[in-house]
Amino acid sequence: MINPLRSEAEAYRFLLLTVGYFAAIAIAALAIGTWAGVIVFLVLTVAGAVYVLRAHRSEPPRQSVPSRRGSDKELRILVIANETVGGERLREEIRRRSEGYEEQVFVVTPALNSPLRHWASDEDGARVQAQERLAASLERLRSLGIDAKGEVGDGEPLQAMEDALRLFGADEIIISTHPEGRSHWLEKNVVESARERFAVPITHVVVDLEAEREEVQEPTSETR
């Protein structure tokens, strides 16, 4: 559903449409008769509903553009990982991307939960587990020489990124996942969805914890 009051410009457009809508109904009712007004009301309402539905389908997803935080010498990197953060290649990737900058690293660990528990608002267990994973991740990054901060995020990874972007205002996002076939996030197309949704460079790091082997896939576009 399109929200007509998301911004002043959209509210203004909505007002103009409202003026036209009611003017047409009033003119028809006064000039021809009450039933004409009713018919115009029905026709315009149905036409409006069809337009809104079609516009919603064809509308490209809105991209969130996080506001720039920190000094020009700073590069803010948001790392989102469930349990796969850490590793030599991730450290190299952070170093490579922050070449010439002073990096700020923020790790978000989504509080993954079952749908049933989610709808029952039973999130305490999920958050405790996520907090433990986050502490382990931060510890691992510190052992690799990266002093990162972090927090537990929403159970839905895209929402967790969105929240973190608003608070942290990252210049780059690194999504760390298990390899294809073992990663639920890849199955759910989280990386591609994030690239559609956020207007910041996104790097996908595949971490094979079992083999302690990581691959780095380049971002699709460089916008920095």
Next chain:
Amino acid sequence: MTVHAEAHHGPPIANQSSRVDSATLGMLLFIASEIMLFGSFFTIYFFVRVVNGAPEWPPAPFHLPVFVAGVNTIILVTSSFTIHWALQSIKRGNRAGLQAGLVLTIALGLTFLLTQAREYSRIGFSPQDGAFGSTFYGLTGLHGAHVFVGLTILTFAAIRAFRGHFTPEEHHGVEISGIYWHFVDVMWIVVYTTVYIL
């Protein structure tokens, strides 16, 4: 590789779980509650109108000043143009345009309220005069109260504009009050069309 710790003073940062920023979300929720409030008044109005079953509306001997209210409608819709102009001006860095737009909007809103007060004093019936009088004053009075609130918000925005607040990047105070003002205008169009015209 060093990371500077960010000192945070004051209460903990609120958790944000929405694609809409909190100020805009707050205004949207407020407007949603307002729509429900207006909806209840419209329900009463249409209930009275249908139950009354009079062949003509408004029922005799009531008469509404359609022309004056029409002029008032034009004034209020024009005020939406000026608030939109004010916001577009500050987005382009035109502070004088922002200030002029806000002052004009306030002036038009005040004109609307004064015209409505004048209409009340000459309309010839009061809220005590039957269900029609109650619903008419209820709906238009509720809307008038919203215009007053909108004018208060716009006055604060105007004071801030004259004190040098707002930039092309930071103009949330005008954006939010603009959304509210457009909402007030939309509600008036609905009130005017249903109460005065149809």
